[in-house]
Amino acid sequence: MPAHDPQATPADELSQARRLLNRVFGYDDFRHHQGEIISTLLAGGDALVLMPTGGGKSLCYQLPALLREGVGVVVSPLIALMQDQVDALRQLGLRAAFLNSTLDAETVHATEQALLRGELDLLYVAPERLLGERMLSLLERARIALFAIDEAHCVSQWGHDFRREYQQLSVLHQRFPAVPRIALTATADQRTRQEIIDQLQLQEAAVFVNSFDRPNIRYTISDAPNPRERLWRFLEQEHPRDAGIVYCLSRKKVESVAEWLTARGREALPYHAGLSDGLRRHHQQRFLREEGLIVVATIAFGMGIDKPDVRFVAHLNLPKSLEAYYQETGRAGRDGLPADAWLAYGLQDVITLRQMTQDTDATEDFKRSAHQKLEAMLGLCELTSCRRQALLAYFGETLEAPCGNCDNCLQPPQTWDATEAARKALSCVYRSGQRFGVNYVIELLTGKDDERIRRNGHHRLSTFGIGRELNAVEWRVLFRQLLAQGYLDTDLEGHGTLRLTARARLLLRGEIELHLRRLRRPERGARERRGRTVLALGEAEQALFEALRSRRRALAEAQGVPPYIIFHDSTLAEMAQRRPTSLGEMAGIPGIGETKLNRFGKAFIEVIREHPG
Known part of the structure; x- marks a missing residue:
């Protein structure tokens, strides 16, 4: 030097x-x-x-x-x-x-x-x-x-x-x-x-x-039922062979999701603090060195991950803050190529995380900060406008125009006047004594003939059966939104009991209206698979790219290092497009320094010559 x-x-x-x-x-x-x-x-x-x-x-x-x-x-x-x-x-x-x-x-x-x-x-x-x-x-x-x-x-x-x-x-x-x-x-x-x-x-x-924007990452937040099936549909349609990370909140869920994905044909490795140090290291090394693997993990996994070709980061639980969400989703697409940040969340996530922010020995200042961070995360989830604009605004950055690469930009959500339905929900919580959870209140709203309801005398409430215009799934979505927007809260003892907040009075008294996003139904039919088009290569170029990856894999295995340490996918894509046939031509490709050119250049030129365009 x-x-x-x-x-x-x-x-x-x-x-x-x-x-x-x-x-x-x-x-x-x-x-x-x-x-x-x-x-x-x-x-x-x-x-x-x-x-x-x-x-x-x-x-x-x-x-x-x-x-x-x-x-x-x-x-x-x-x-x-x-x-x-x-x-x-x-x-x-x-x-x-x-x-x-x-x-x-x-x-x-x-x-x-x-x-x-x-x-x-x-x-x-x-x-x-x-x-x-x-x-x-x-x-x-x-x-x-x-x-x-x-x-x-x-x-x-x-x-x-x-x-x-x-x-x-x-x-x-x-x-x-x-x-x-x-x-x-x-x-x-x-x-x-x-x-x-x-x-x-x-x-x-x-x-x-610097700008916090990662324009190559597409942000998608899904609130439809059956999150595992939605995850599987996302993997099949968008990333059938790609490496990625699936984050879950608990160790138990990590294990079950990894087993479920593997049983359905995608090799998935669990990673959480309950595993031995040796097994965690082994799974991490496999993820870094092999191609197409999925790691299912708690937040114990990921900080500093250098693997550039992680094509997706999926969350099956709500992150605790926008900082955590940004940090974790940022592990996708480090090479600058298109990648996905996909999140599924529901009512139970909101209840669980609300309780977790209070059920600690931390100071009141810390609890207040954690609560504010969770509210910001919920705000992003319930948003009807560009998610990237909101995410960047949280970090003090202004994006002048909608990004065009988040779900709300690509498929604008429908909204509806939920004022009357919300009043019914809040009234039912209040008249039943603010002593019950979501499922019980929904049964009251839909007029379910239930022995527990009769025993409590709640079949005689004025709010019994007044919500039959919505089904149970739609009511759960509404309650999630009421919790997310601060009209309802849950008890601090972990029972999930609903109670009204001061903000709810404004809605009940008719002083404000409430417009909410409708449940977005999963798209029917397969979308175009982005896995093959992520590099924007033609058919001949794609064939050469795969051959170059094969040579890279062999060189990496011989040296005991991850393939991306030899060259990134983006560098191989440039090779496939430019087709250099001399060291001089190859030297102009980004990511190829002097040492790597001398060490690996001829091996890759050999592959290029074997695949004429």
């Missing part, structure tokens, strides 16, 4: 970084604020970077680490991913290593000695190890180019991925005041950004906020 020239001007340094970007990583120029961020670090300054997943965050610290004297130390919260991150860097010809609890004593010693001898470009360290006095003392004996704190939102106690160790990382500023630091995250609202700055002592840092 080039030596740092203390006499170089900022323009000279950025030019040098751009040349390195092309030679090592195979890209012609910087995106977003990468150039400004790199210049900040090269000048010795600190930076806080908010950039969407797949936006190129890692280059913001990798290039300065290569250009400054010493090693770039990367704090990463998930040790299970460090091996693949280091493998990817080594494929580029860089000197990378990691230190975590998976290594034996001999490997740890060898890595520490390489660090002290200045033989590493980048070193990945778990926060728990970094905070140990032995590791800090070791770093004081080495030359450090910079510290990169990845997944910096973990510092926030208000966030969805809180890690207590992250709050102690201010020690880096105290022990190494002259070493620049960069904190990076893909998602953080204004409160979380401020907490990152305060906890990590980044008050003097330059703050770079």
Whole structure:
């Protein structure tokens, strides 16, 4: 790597970084604020970077680490991913290593000695190890180019991925005041950004906020019955062979959904905290290294996942916040190619999460914050306008026009005047004593002849049978919407008992009207499968693309690395379209740096020559 020239001007340094970007990583120029961020670090300054997943965050610290004297130390919260991150860097010809609890004593010693001898470009360290006095003392004996704190939102106690160790990382500023630091995250609202700055002592840092928009992701939120069948229809129609992630709220549901998908012909691996460390690592490695697998997981899975060809992220339960939703859906389509964020939710999700936000030992401030975050998530689900505009607005960004790539834009929902039906529902809750759950109240509304209702004397209520114009499914949708919009609440004891809120009085007194979205029925018949058209390739190009993938798979298996570490799908698609037949022609394809060109170029050219256009 080039030596740092203390006499170089900022323009000279950025030019040098751009040349390195092309030679090592195979890209012609910087995106977003990468150039400004790199210049900040090269000048010795600190930076806080908010950039969407797949936006190129890692280059913001990798290039300065290569250009400054010493090693770039990367704090990463998930040790299970460090091996693949280091493998990817080594494929580029860089000197990378990691230190975590998976290594034996001999490997740890060898890595520490390489660090002290200045033989590493980048070193990945778990926060728990970094905070140990032995590791800090070791770093004081080495030359450090910079510290990169990845997944910096973990510092926030208000966030969805809180890690207590992250709050102690201010020690880096105290022990190494002259070493620049960069904190990076893909998602953080204004409160979380401020907490990152305060906890990590980044008050003097330059703050770079890129667009949160991921235009390649299509957002779809489904509220129809039978979520599993809807998921299966979605997989068959949109992603019959693609890799993806299905998130569930509980471990039990993770296991059952994984078994169900596998029984129906899609290999699905469970992942949750109740599995052994070894089995979790095995499933994660299979997902990263094989193609077309599905992982069914709790939120324990995914932070920092580098797999670029995840074509869909599906939720079978409602996420707790828009931050969590954005972070989890952002694991789809990191390569910039079309991907789906698909969510199914229903009444029970609303009730369960409402209760979960209250049933904790947390402070009232925390409960209030969790409640507000859940309300924002529910607001996105019940929206009738562009979902992307609302999602970006939550993070303080304005999208001037509807996106055209969410379900509400592609299939605008119908609305109806639900004022009278809502009044009936609220009146029935009130007249039955606010002591019963949704199912019982629906039976009252529809006039069901039930022994329990008669025993309670509720068959004599004025609201008994006044709601026969709607069926039970339609009433459940209405109750979900009344809960989501704050006209009803549930008890704090976990029984699901409905009670009216202050807002309900406005509706009951006729002071406001209520217009709600209608239940969107599942589309009949198969839609066009996007799995084959995701790369916009012709028939001959698609055949070549599959042959290139086959060669990539063989090379990856021989080296024991995930296929995407050799080349991304987007790079193979460029090869299939351009059909380079020489190393010189191949060098112009994005994502092919000097080392990879020399290592793999001839193998892929051979495949291209075997498939004439």
